[in-house]
Amino acid sequence: MSSLxxxxxxxxxxxxxxxxxxxxxxxxxxxxxxxxxSCLLPGPQFVLYIALWILLPTEDGTRSAW
Incomplete structure (x- = not known):
């Protein structure tokens, strides 16, 4: 498996x-x-997506989406 x-x-x-x-x-x-x-179900899916967007690095090594 590849890295995230x-x-x-x-x-x-x-x-x-x-x-x-x-x-x-x-x-x-x-x-x-x-x-x-999954967004149709109750839960923090959208918040989790935003958190992963900010926390996961890009392939070029930068971290933030901003």
Whole structure:
């Protein structure tokens, strides 16, 4: 398995779903659909996405999305 880092190419917003898809060996589209469906359930999914966006480094080594 590859390390967990947001890709510089092929990301939609922050690259979190693309990073998770790469880590777990699935397509980015599948991961995005799973995330969107999970947002229909109660829980901190959106907050977790923002936290991962800020905390996960990009492939080039920078950390923050800002």
């Amino acid at each position: 880092a947001r890709p510089t190419n092929g990301r939609m917003i922050g690259g979190v779903c693309a990073a998770l898809a790469r880590r777990f060996g699935t397509s980015a589209t599948t991961m995005r659909v799973v995330f969107l469906l």
